[in-house]
Amino acid sequence: MRGLSPGPVGAVAKSRKMRGMALWLSATILHIALTAFWVRAFGAGHRDRDDIVFDTAVVGLGSLQAALHAVAFTVGLTLGRGVAALAALHLAAAAAFVLRGRRASRTSPAPDGREASGSVDARALAAAGAVVFAALIVQWALAAAASLRVTGADAAHYHVPYAVNIALGANPFGLPATPHLYPMGTSVLAAWFILPFRDALLADLANLLPFLLASAAVLRIVRDTTGRPGSAWGPWIVLALFALPVFRHSLLVSADLFYAAAFLAVNAVLLGMVGRLRADGLDVVSLGFATGMLVSTKVTGVFSAAALAGVYTAAIVIRARLEKRRFEGPGVSPAVVAAAAAVAMASGGIWLIRNWWNFGSPLAPSGLSLFGFEVFPGEKYGDTRYYLSVLRDMRDVAGYSLSARTWYWAGVWLNHGFVLSGLLALAPFVSAGVARFRGRPLDEVQRARLAFTISSLVLIAAHLALLVGVPWSSLEWTDGFALRYALPCLALYGLAVYAAVLPALTRSPRTRTGAAWALALASVAWYGWHQNAPPGPPEETLARLTPMGLALGAGSVAAAFAVSRLRRPSIRWVVAVALAAAAAAAYVPHAARSDRQLVRSAETDLERLVVCSTCDGLAVGDRRRAYLALLASERARNLTCAGRRIFTTSRWDTPLDLQSPRFDNEVFDVRGLAFTTRLVERDRPGRGPCDYVIATRAALDTTNGVPLVRLLKEQGRVEIVAEAGQYVVFGTR
DSSP: OOOOOOHHHHHHHHHHHHHHHHHHHHHHHHHHHHHHHHHHHHSOTTOOHHHHHHHHHHHHHHHHHHHHHHHHTTTOOOHHHHHHHHHHHHHHHHHHHHHHTOOOOOOOOOOTTSOOTTSHHHHHHHHHHHHHHHHHHHHHHHHHTTOOOOOSTTIIIIIHHHHHHHHTTOOTTSSOSSSOOSOOHHHHHHHHHHTTTTSSTTGGGTTHHHHHHHHHHHHHHHHHHHSSOHHHHSHHHHHHHHTSHHHHHTTSSSSHHHHHHHHHHHHHHHHHHHHHTBOOHHHHHHHHHHHHHHHTTOTHHHHHHHHHHHHHHHHHHHHHHHHTOOOBOTTOOHHHHHHHHHHHIIIIIHHHHHHHHHHSOTTTTBOEEETTEEEEOSBOGGGGTTSSSHHHHHHHSTTOOHHHHHHHHHHHHSOHHHHHGGGGGGHHHHHHHHHHHTTOOOOHHHHHHHHHHHHHHHHHHHHHHHHTTSTTOOTTTTTTGGGGGGHHHHHHHHHHHHHHHHHHHTSSHHHHHHHHHHHHHHHHHHHHHHTTOSOSOGGGOSSOOOHHHHHHHHHHHHHHHHHHTOSOHHHHHHHHHHHHHHHHHHHHHHHHHHHHHHHHHHHHHHHHHHHTTTOTTOSSOHHHHHHHHHHHHHHHTTOOOSSOEEEEOSOOSOGGGGOOTTOOOEEEEOSGGGOOHHHHHHHOTTSSTTEEEEEEHHHHTSSSOOHHHHHHHHTTOEEEEEEETTEEEEEEO
16 A cells, blocks of 8 residues: 655655645646636737636636647646646747737727626626635635545546546547546546546536636626626526526536536527627637537537537528628638637547547447438437436336426426526517517617527427437436436526516616615525535535635635736736735645545555455445455555556446545456457556456356456466455456
8 A cells, every 4th residue: 555654755745746736726827817818819809808708718728628638648648748738838829929919909898788897886796796706716626625525426437537547647549447438528627637636636626617617608698698797797697507406516526517618608609609790710719619628528519519500500690681791700711710620629529539430430339320321330319218218207107297297306406486487588589579569670689689599499499309318318217317417408598587687677777786786695695595505514515605715705806906906017917926826825735735634544444444355344345345355465466556557347337446545546448349459459458567357257157258358368467366246356467
């Protein structure tokens, strides 16, 4: 067992991890700050604060994903290589900036029909929203550093196991970590948060970035559909949505939040194009980043991208023809389009290439057929439509009422009031009908709101029609938690309602102030009332509003405002860097101290289990026993392994049972589609003394045996080193 050594060696290890954590945090913060600068530098002059925030979020997270994917799919991810990739990215941006001679563009006043973001009400409301978001970020960071537990939908089954392999340098073009062949862009992001300490301490912090991306997209959608500044009026619908249980569960490690965030980002870009009937270069590049992230999060991301493109393209064509206008593309050249396609591939689309290259279909294990012609081999959509799906419930459960059961589960995971509020989304149709009856034309904001509402209804209907036949969509089998698959639809539903009622509530300047603060207070109260979900220790519950968080958030916003008032840009940058360094200096020791204590405790528990791996009554399952027996065999053979490669040849639902507290081990699934000559030869199982293969006795006793074990036995490279329950562990000779 490897533990924290006492004396000078332990001090050196502690110092090294502190430096690594400081480097990681500094690189991440600096990346976002520089992205904000480049967005202003290369953006068009019509962009306001909401545009800058949104584009910074999309390009910032998208380029981070692109850098991480580029390294992971080539030389293997490490902290140093990740930082170097980010540095290279910003050096390239700086070179382009110098060559083009561009300066940061000034934002122009808000277009007609929109409330000016500089009004007193808007500034005060935006400041309050900034305090709330800052408070959530502070508390999220503190809560993430409070536990090593891995929780979240499917997090322990495949998201974190993939992230561990990637963080250890495994190439995604090799053997998969689990039998799940889905795009794993979420795991690439999680790997970046594993690198500082090489364990799960900060894994829960990974979803903070998709949360901020989703929030930025909401701010811009609110701006475009209501004519109100998104920075002022958007935070409150974000709070209202993330107070609902299904949204709060998405804050934990899973693909659901990242999927919804990328979906909303694509929606926001396309909606802006519909509203303005124009797109510039930054719009196209942002769309590329958002689309790449969308297709990298879930298999349904490809369908969502196609549906979004189809719906909003139709909206652009219809509006252009009705108004006899042309869609404009200033600054959109073939080079820009090519760049957008490249960043879409780099920020996540590469997973489709991985699946196509390794398993024959970008949608593996699913295939694709059109009009009876097989485009890609694999499972067809209809072949699995009754596997633990809504369709199976409707077919097999006598007297099953989908509407009644959906209503019931919606009350559990959403809120019946939230469901009924959808009737308010009809308001744009009523106002459009009244305007037409009175002969009044619709203004730009009304057109955008109407386009958004219609597009949202079509998108929701299309996704629900798809999801009823998707495996694991059964509301009964998941106790309603399958509603998480429709998280983007639920977000669109809430936004459509908000966009419908907000203009009416704030139409009169005399009532706007009262409506603003009533809305803010109601949202904060609603959020605070529901923020303890999912159940767990309060100190580990993410994104809670706490007195300390609000105080620190208010202090952060006040400091940022003070910095922005400094006259000289050079002084602003120096002070901003100093404040960021002070925050990092406070957080890094806190996280390092927490990690050291938690890991020491976990290693002590593991040591106790290894010593007693054969004891009767040990409260662990056969899978964990197999790992304990593996460690005991290493001791018996006087073998020291800094890390291991473990190949599982049977169903293994909990790969983290094969991990140490420090996540030292790469775990690969070698069965089904994964057992191909090319993949096995690439990763060469059994190439070193710390390679292991785990199989079940039942499979070994069959006529054909286990292919990988049989192959390695024929080569004389493995022998049995341990047994535990139904599992047999083979070690390399």
